Amino acid sequence: MKEKYGIIDIGSNTIRLVIYERQKSGRLREIENVKAVARLRNYLTDKHILTEEGILLLLDTLRSFQEITRHHQLERVICVATATIRQAQNQQEIIQLVEASTDFRMRVLTGEEEAYYGFLAVVNSTSITEAITVDIGGGSTEVTYYKDRELLESYSFPFGALSLRQSFVAGNVPTQEELDRLSAYLTEQFQSLPWLLGKKVPLIAMGGSARNVVQIHQLMKQYPLAGVHQYEMKRKHLLEVRKLLTSLSFEEIQKLEGLSKDRADLIIPALEVFRVLYEMVGASSFVLSRKGLRDGIFYEELIQPFGTRLFPNVLQESFFELAQDYDIRLDDVQHVNQLLAQLVVQIRQLQLYPITEEDVRDMKQAAHVFYLGQYIDEEASSQHTFYILANRTIDGLMHKDRVKLALIASYKNKPLFKQYIAPFVDWFPKEEQRRIRFLGALVKFAHSLNDTKRKIAKKIHITQQNGAIIMDIYCNGDFRAEEYQAEKNKKHLEKIFKQPIELRFRQS
CATH class of the missing domain: 3.30.420.40 (ATPase, nucleotide binding domain)
Known part of the structure; x- marks a missing residue:
């Protein structure tokens, strides 16, 4: 069991x-x-x-x-x-x-403990290294400031969504006058903590009210992705949600998709906390953490005994989990990354394509999870790979980066790529779309050189002759399966390099 x-x-x-x-x-x-x-x-x-x-x-x-x-x-x-x-x-x-x-x-947790556990949950589930966190409950609101993943300040205010509603709102929905009084009170409270003011860092929110704000906003814009963890909003988006909520009757708020019915009378006071705090901090964005108090306690109680209270690298931890869940062999990932490194060095030397350090990082990540959808079905592995990666919460990756990873790791051909990117086409400019396609094609090509998982391709040497790219691939075993796959996949690179590629497989 x-x-x-x-x-x-x-x-x-x-x-x-x-x-x-x-x-x-x-x-x-x-x-x-x-x-x-x-x-x-x-x-x-x-x-x-x-x-x-x-x-x-x-x-x-x-x-x-x-x-x-x-x-x-x-x-x-x-x-x-x-x-x-x-x-x-x-x-x-x-x-x-x-x-x-x-x-x-x-x-019974102290306010300081409650704030600390919220911080612990955030730093172990996002890659944001400096932020203000806020966790609004029914009777208290915890805020922290951390930098370089280290907790520097924390405070627990003795007010929450429920107590604010009791103190400032006579009916179920606040009047404009009540909202103004609430806003003034919150401004005064937050100003009492100088370390909150003007930090210009992300504001990371936890708890049910924050989750409901995000869900409402996702429904307003018909968001094409599943999941709320690490969802990002700007000040104007908070104001859009506020404008919608304050325009509705209480009965209409109760029926609003994305909002828990039991929070209908608390959502506006809670949103006012986020809005005022956002402005006090001068926040760069409002980010939801799906992980909160309970997760923080688990990190300390159940994970800390086996090691550190902080994961050294949140994203690496996520990739390790994916490898375990989908039976990915890490020795194969390592071999494909070695082949990719050789390809990158020589593509740069011959100036075939301008590969940035960000591109290298993206390809390494994609190689880790390339075609993981094979775990579900070999025939439709590209489709399953895209769906899993785009819709699964990956701690340490914001939503746009998650889609980018899914596009590279699922790359099969241009028509499928266009199908996958269609709901997100506004997220990526045309040039970035072309770059993602190239990265996907290069990772797919490197994988084809390890088609039988025997790691026989050892060295790649690229030259240019008479308007063609010559790739000499040195192997220490029968390479016919790898040669067949590489010949099949080189066409995606030829279209990007705008040159024919001649593959010469050799025994090393």
């Missing part, structure tokens, strides 16, 4: 149970996600006592989760609570009741 772990996150708005299963790559994959909209914040009195009704609701929810955790026979369940329990004067009584009435031991 595979190892399974659970985490229960007792928030001010929702209580959530997430179950993870350890994959053969070692990665923890989410297999269950159960949410209860308890709104515990509503049961916290002015004197910060969680009422008996609120405690009973919490215990009842945890007992319902207990049935699920027992069924899954989990190795371990981590149970944490955030703002509402943290702010409750009767916190000790609640902790004791949870332990006496359920299988769980509840740990």
Whole structure:
């Protein structure tokens, strides 16, 4: 049986149970996600006592989760609570009741811990090395500033989407006057932290409200990709979502695609937090992290014991996971990259094509996952490769880079390339499209030289004679299969070089 772990996150708005299963790559994959909209914040009195009704609701929810955790026979369940329990004067009584009435031991996180775990989730799932993070819950908002993947500042504000709505909004939807008062309050709060101001770095947001903002924006623009992790928006996009939401009645907001119905009355106050903070930071972009508090706790509790709390390279970690999930042999990847390196050096020397360092990086990445769709079906491996890479979350790659990787790693021919790029044609200028096609053709050619996975092609020597490109390929085995594939694939390079290519396979 595979190892399974659970985490229960007792928030001010929702209580959530997430179950993870350890994959053969070692990665923890989410297999269950159960949410209860308890709104515990509503049961916290002015004197910060969680009422008996609120405690009973919490215990009842945890007992319902207990049935699920027992069924899954989990190795371990981590149970944490955030703002509402943290702010409750009767916190000790609640902790004791949870332990006496359920299988769980509840740990109440400090604001600093909550902020730290959010930071840990972001740096282990994106390649952004400097940013401000924001995680808005129901009863608190955590912000951090990190640089070179090192946490420098953090703070937990004692307000969240639910408490802001209670304090500033009389009905279900704020009036313009209420929004103005909320905006002024948030401006004053954020100005109290000088390290937030004018940083001009990405603002990375976590949590359900941020996810809903992104989902609404994706639906507004009929976004052609799956997934929200590392989705990027600018200030004007936040304002577009704000304009839409403030133009709708509460009933219309509740029916809005992409928005959880239970967040209908919280989404505008939450969006105001993002908008004001974006302006205070002078942010370069608004980026969603699908990974948050729960993932940060897992990085520390379940991954740190086996190594460092930070992955040395997020993207390399993602490629390692892909290799494990799709049975990619890393020795073959290494060999193809060695062949590519030889090709790049000589193409540059002969000035056949201007290959940049970014191109080299893109080809190395694509060689790692080239035609991984073979794992599903050999005949349609190009189509499966493109679909998997374009639609699978790859930690460390922004959405445009993910599509670029998918286009290179799935390259088969020009017609299929045009079919794949059609929904994204506005993302890439014509010259960039031609360059991506060339990179795909070159990676495909290098792969054809290792067609039988025997690594027999050792050395490539390129010359030019009489308007033709001569490639001498030295092998230490029977090369007929490799020769056949290379002859088939050289035409894609001939079209780009605008010269015929003569292949001369030789025994080394």
